[in-house]
Amino acid sequence: MNLHIHNTLTNKKDLFVPCSSAKSINMYVCGPTVYSEPHIGNARAALTGDLFYRVLKELFENVVYIRNLTDVDDKIIDQSSKTGIPISKLTEDVACIYQKNMLELNMLKPTHEPKVTDNINNIISTIEKILINKSAYISEKHVVFDTVAFENYGTLSKKIANDLIDGARIKPEAFKRNQKDFVLWKPSQNDKHGWDSPWGFGRPGWHIECTSMIKSIIGNNNTLDIHGGGNDLIFPHHENEIAQGSCCSSSKYCNYWFHNGIVLVNKKKMSKSLGNVILVSDIINRYDPSIIRLALMSTHYRQPLNWTDDTINNAKNIYEKISRTLNNTSQLDVTRDDNFLELLCDDINTPNAIQYLIKQAKLARDDIKVMSKLKYNCQLIGIVSNRNSIEINPNEKQIIENLIEKREMARKNKDFVQADSIRDQLTTLSVVLEDGPSGVTWKIKR
RNA sequence: GGCUAAGUGGCAGAGUGGUGAUGCAGCGGCCUGCAAAGCCGUCAACGCCGGUUCGAUUCCGACCUUAGCCUCCA
Numbered sequence: 001m002n003l004h005i006h007n008t009l010t011n012k013k014d015l016f017v018p019c020s021s022a023k024s025i026n027m028y029v030c031g032p033t034v035y036s037e038p039h040i041g042n043a044r045a046a047l048t049g050d051l052f053y054r055v056l057k058e059l060f061e062n063v064v065y066i067r068n069l070t071d072v073d074d075k076i077i078d079q080s081s082k083t084g085i086p087i088s089k090l091t092e093d094v095a096c097i098y099q100k101n102m103l104e105l106n107m108l109k110p111t112h113e114p115k116v117t118d119n120i121n122n123i124i125s126t127i128e129k130i131l132i133n134k135s136a137y138i139s140e141k142h143v144v145f146d147t148v149a150f151e152n153y154g155t156l157s158k159k160i161a162n163d164l165i166d167g168a169r170i171k172p173e174a175f176k177r178n179q180k181d182f183v184l185w186k187p188s189q190n191d192k193h194g195w196d197s198p199w200g201f202g203r204p205g206w207h208i209e210c211t212s213m214i215k216s217i218i219g220n221n222n223t224l225d226i227h228g229g230g231n232d233l234i235f236p237h238h239e240n241e242i243a244q245g246s247c248c249s250s251s252k253y254c255n256y257w258f259h260n261g262i263v264l265v266n267k268k269k270m271s272k273s274l275g276n277v278i279l280v281s282d283i284i285n286r287y288d289p290s291i292i293r294l295a296l297m298s299t300h301y302r303q304p305l306n307w308t309d310d311t312i313n314n315a316k317n318i319y320e321k322i323s324r325t326l327n328n329t330s331q332l333d334v335t336r337d338d339n340f341l342e343l344l345c346d347d348i349n350t351p352n353a354i355q356y357l358i359k360q361a362k363l364a365r366d367d368i369k370v371m372s373k374l375k376y377n378c379q380l381i382g383i384v385s386n387r388n389s390i391e392i393n394p395n396e397k398q399i400i401e402n403l404i405e406k407r408e409m410a411r412k413n414k415d416f417v418q419a420d421s422i423r424d425q426l427t428t429l430s431v432v433l434e435d436g437p438s439g440v441t442w443k444i445k446r
Numbered sequence: 447g448g449c450u451a452a453g454u455g456g457c458a459g460a461g462u463g464g465u466g467a468u469g470c471a472g473c474g475g476c477c478u479g480c481a482a483a484g485c486c487g488u489c490a491a492c493g494c495c496g497g498u499u500c501g502a503u504u505c506c507g508a509c510c511u512u513a514g515c516c517u518c519c520a
Contacts, residue, residue, distance in 0.1 A: 011450090032520070045520035075518065158449065159516070206518085230520030231450085237519095261451080262514065269514070298459070298469090303452075304513060310458055314470060321469085324483080351460050355468045365484085416479055423481080434482050441483095 001338065003059060003345045005052075005226070006302060008234060008257040009156060013347055019223045019255055024062035027052060028214050028254075030229035030237070031113070033070040034094035035079040038101050038280045040296070040307060041263045041270055045230045047293060048260040048301045048348070050107040052228065054380060055344045058336075067110040068213055069095050071117050072203055077192060087193050091117075101280040105289050106382040114213040116204065120195045123204045126212040126248050127184045129220075135247035136184055140175040141200050143185040147178055150243045156257065157235035182240050184208050207240040215249065224254040231259035231302075261304040278307065287312060290383045291319045297350035297381070318358060322383065325361040326375060334376035335369065341380070353381065392444060400431055404440055407433075 003016040018025045029049030032042050046067070053065045071091040080087045095115070103109070116123070127143055130136045135149045147153045172179055183205035188194030194203045204212075214224055229238065238257065245253035262269055265276040283292055295315035299305040340360075343353045357377060364371040378384065392400075407422040423433055432445045 030520070033518090039520085041520045043520085048520090073518090078518095157515080232515065232519055234450085235515060236517095260520075262520070264513070267513075269519090271519080300460080303459095306458090306513095308458085310470080314458055317470060318468095349460080351468085355460070358468065362485095411479080414479075420480070432482070435478075435480095436483080 001059060001341060001345055003055065004347050005256050005258055006347045007255075008238075008259050009255075011158070014256065016226075016256060018060070019225055023060050024064070025056060025060050025225045026064040026066070026218050027056065027226040027228070028066040028068075028210070028224055029110075029227070030210060030233055031067045031069050032094075032098055033073045033075055034091045034098060035073065035076045036272075037094065038098045039263075039270060040278045040280060040283065040292075041230070042098070043101070043105055043280050043292070044263050044296050044301075044305065045228075045260055046102055046107055047105070047296050048258070049110075049228055051297075051301070051344070051348050051350070051381065052226065052258070053108055053110075054382065055341070055348065056226075058341055058380070059345075064112070064217070065108075065110045066112045066114065066214065066217055068210060069098070069113060069115045070209060071095060071115050072193075072209065073206065097281065101284065104284055105280065105292060106384065108382075112217055114217065116209040116213070119209065119213050119216060120204070122216040123208055123212040124185075124195075124197050126208060126215060126244070127204075128198070129248040130184065130244060133247045135243075137177065138199060139177075141187040141202065142175050142183055143199055144176055144181045145184055145240065145243060145247075147180045147182070147243065150247060152246070153180075153243055154239065156242055157239045159235060159239070182207060182236065184244070207237055208244060210237075211241050211244045211248070211253075215245070220249050221251050223252045226256045226258065227254040228258040228260070231261055234259055258301075260301045261299075264304055264306045266308070267306055283312070287316070288319065290323070291315045293382055294319055294354065297354060300351055301348055318354065319383070322357060322361045322374075322378065325364050325371070326378065329371060329375055332368070332372055332375055334379060335372040337373035337377050340373070340377045344381070350381070353377075396429075400426065400429065400442065404433070404442060408440065 004013045005016050006012065007014040027049070029045070029052075031046070032038060049065070049067060053063060056063045056065075076087060076091060079085075080090050083090070085093075099113075127136070130145065131138075131143065134146075136143055136145045138144075185197060185199055185202050185208075186205055187200055187202040192203075194201045214227075218224060227238070227241075242253050263278075264270070265278060268274055268276060270277045287295075291312065292315070295307075295312045296305065298311060298315060305311070340353060340356055343349050343356055346352070357374065360370060360374045360377070364374045403422050403426055407419045407426075410416070410419040410422065426433060426442075430444050431442050434441045
């Protein structure tokens with residue numbers, strides 16, 4: 001089976017061919033800068049990477065998936081000085097929440113989760129390679145990448161050098177030869193955090209860490225198969241990565257680039273200034289992780305996703321249908337379903353995949369073979385059925401069951417007035433009843 | 447201003463050169479003491495204007511609108 005990826009480099013859907021003929025492939029997805037709690041935008045980016053990883057694992061024997069944590073950045077310094085929380089505590093706390101949130105959302109653990117602070121030496125040696133290659137210069141204690149030295153600058157973002165200069169709303173910085181040049185290493189004041197380097201006490205610029213961590217894991221002269229991230233990273237971040245990565249190594253930097261669309265809230269980009277940021281930790285308390293995954297998958301990853309109440313309610317209904325079908329199938333063996341996998345191999349077309357699952361859920365009710373495929377498919381995209389997993393304390397459970405028993409008595413006696421009144425009472429406790437042919441079943445519906 | 451996406455029924459959202467998915471909501475029915483769930487049926491859309499074509503929502507061009515990027519951002 002062939003995987004097609006919409007490649008930002010070529011701007012079309014390309015057949016994925018691994019760069020080595022071996023069965024091993026590698027993928028890097030830009031993780032978060034750990035300065036504030038993860039929001040659903042972070043979750044969407046991680047989910048896109050997660051889905052690629054899950055599909056790749058179906059197709060290749062050995063998939064190396066790298067998702068970094070950026071714990072050195074000016075935003076972190078700002079946040080630390082604003083809140084008074086020391087940098088190391090801030091980054092450790094946020095990184096910890098991020099990892100916890102991602103696990104809760106049923107994201108597979110990446111093969112590597114490198115941190116910038118663990119890679120300062122690698123970063124310094126990458127910068128040295130770029131300097132040796134004469135693709136960077138030193139100016140006022142900064143090491144600056146010389147974009148003129150890299151003739152392919154702008155190929156990813158399809159930006160022409162002149163456009164960038166025209167749109168110069170960037171405040172000019174005297175130490176740069178060209179304003180589109182970017183910093184690889186910058187000086188730190190002694191009181192700020194930094195590291196000793198051949199260019200003095202300082203810290204890495206924004207873009208170099210990804211390149212350096214990738215190269216340290218896959219090998220400096222190897223090509224990355226796939227690189228992903230949010231589409232707001234295309235320029236300048238990924239453009240700059242390509243420039244650096246091409247000038248510190250003899251090989252092509254990366255073959256396939258995918259970019260997920262951003263999450264909009266009320267049709268606006270989430271931002272702190274608009275106050276419309278939705279944190280993962282908030283929604284995870286209110287909805288089953290599978291529902292959140294389905295909500296994020298309801299739109300194809302490349303499209304912008306407008307997050308509304310309907311988005312999550314829709315996902316809730318779909319999940320309800322599927323998990324109801326899969327109820328009591330914990331003993332059932334799973335069967336791989338190539339038809340489903342094929343939909344995902346078409347550039348991770350999750351809306352089509354979800355449509356397929358809904359249809360399959362209907363058919364599965366009276367076909368055990370279809371059921372075992374459905375189960376496989378749900379596991380594949382990380383939708384687990386854990387109906388009735390909502391914790392109820394034993395007292396509450398006893399009360400509910402007593403009421404149900406009382407109602408059953410009333411029904412047997414054809415006292416429907418009382419039966420209905422008890423049902424109303426249960427409704428206020430969020431209990432939903434279903435009078436099936438084999439008796440009453442109930443569940444908590446939040 | 448430049449660049450990149452996108453505009454589909456009440457809402458959300460795929461897809462396609464020729465009977466326009468799917469889910470929610472609505473409507474009708476079966477089932478039920480009544481519900482719930484399930485099942486069956488049903489209503490309803492392709493921004494605007496040209497062009498290509500036997501035929502376009504699908505291809506091409508202009509226009510309008512929206513979002514994002516060009517400055518930190520997943």
